[in-house]
Amino acid sequence: MLSQRRLFGTNGIRGLVNKELTPELAISIGSAIGTYFRCGDLLVGYDARTSSPMLAKAIISGLNAAGCDVLFAGMAPTPALQYAVKSHKFDGGVIVTASHNPPEYNGIKVVWNDGIEIAREKEIEIENIFFNHKIRFAKWDKIGGVQNLTGIIEEYVEAIKGHVDITKIASKHYHVVVDAANSVAALVVPKLLRELGCRVTTINANIDGTFPARPPEPRPENLRDLASTVKAVSADLGVAFDGDADRSIFVDEKGEIHWGDKTFALIEKHFLMRNPGEKIVSPISSSTLVKDIADAYGGEIVWTKVGSVIVSHTMKKLNAKLGGEENGGIFYGPHQPVRDGAMATALILSTMTETSEKLSSLLAELPKYFIEKGKVECPENLKEKILEKLVEQTKGLNTNTIDGVKIWFEDKSSILVRPSGTEPLYRLYAEAKTREKALRLVQDFSLKLKRIISSFKV
Ligand code: MG
DSSP states (O other): OOOSSOOOBBTBEEEEBTTTBOHHHHHHHHHHHHHHHTSOEEEEEEOSOTTHHHHHHHHHHHHHHTTOEEEEEEEOOHHHHHHHHHHTTOSEEEEEOOTTSOTTEEEEEEEOTTSSBOOHHHHHHHHHHHHTTOOOOOOGGGOOOEEEOOOHHHHHHHHHHTTSOHHHHHHTOOEEEEEOTTTGGGGTHHHHHHHTTOEEEEESOSOOTTOOSSOSSOOGGGOHHHHHHHHHTTOSEEEEEOTTSSBEEEEOTTSOEEOHHHHHHHHHHHHHHHSTTOEEEEETTSOTHHHHHHHHTTOEEEEEOSOHHHHHHHHHHHTOSEEEOTTSBEEETTTEEEEOHHHHHHHHHHHHHHHTOOHHHHHHTSOOOEEEEEEEEOOGGGHHHHHHHHHHHTTTSEEEOSSSEEEEOTTSOEEEEEEOSSSSEEEEEEEESSHHHHHHHHHHHHHHHHHHHHHHHO
16 A cells, blocks of 8 residues: 555555554654654544554654654544544644554554644655655654643533534434444444433444454445344434544434435535535535535535545635535534544434434435446556546536546436546446436446547557
8 A cells, every 4th residue: 555655545644554554664654744743742543453552652753753742642533533633722633543444454644733634735745754864853852742631532522512402312312323343433422422312222332453343344234233233222323433433324213224425415405404505515426416405405516526635625625514425424514624423423313303303214305316336447557548538528518527527417317437546447436316327327438438448558
């Protein structure tokens, strides 16, 4: 994952522990980050991975060596750490987490003083310090120190409660099943829900960095235990988190698992009913459902390139209050414009409370789409030319080329054709009112793409 001249990927630094991401490397990265921040106060915390304490210690050494003072928060969800950076007015933060990746991976996220992951331009400056040996070590009497910081989980839970009507939610006595993925969601979500007057049943809530119960990515195929538990205990809601608790996927009272853009559209609908005219920020890979809701309830959709950091930065720039991704990332600006699984859970409960409806019926009221996906292999060096050609061939259609090409058709079907950022292939995501149409779009555009690719090969 770590290339020769690049440290950061789409979501921080990621690598295989003790192979790509070693303690030695973490010290150097820490020193490079510390050099970049120039002796600031930085918060450090980590997720539940077995390697997280080891890597955090190495990073702290590097930061201290560069003269930064560290406030050490220990184990916590990424959004709780982001919130603490902002609310305590630290200069920034470093979070040791590999989010949804398998347990053998770990990673490093760097956040700015607003709690948002730093933009690519700042990452390049850190890479420049790292690769060009520009690390500045502090003199012996300017080496940074470490202080423990306690109480951030309590502050974070209080902040979330401040954005919903606690009394109303508590009056419903909801029963919620939480699947914490054996990770940091367990430290926050059951507490939050109990303080919202819910009865809580947990599964996979013991902290275990080997992730013994399920992979930390909350994909539907990993959430069968959650779905069956919701049914078995007759709960009102089930919610599953990824490894660092910034993404959440919901299960209705019938045990049906819903993908992220549906629950996002539900939150969007109830947000726009109260706040018409607001901007809704979402990556171009999201369902047209998100735009349907914006159109129907007086919102303005702003499409971005794919990537949570881009959504956060766009929200900040436009002062937008709501953003969402299909993978279960919900960004609630009044709290913080970053993905936040616990905040999303409170918003879903708030929507259920306001409407006094069950989650299954609320989701059933939304427009329906069928989604089909495909991929076409494409040599890395041809990706750009092929995209240009495809854009040329789709001129005159209703398109958006912010990230790949997305085409919307008259019958509300659409397709996104986008080069993969990590593999030598193009990905296709089609959506339509019937499964057949979605499938046909994937087939037609795969063929179109293959023709373009072969025309460049000869
Ligand atoms: Mg995550």
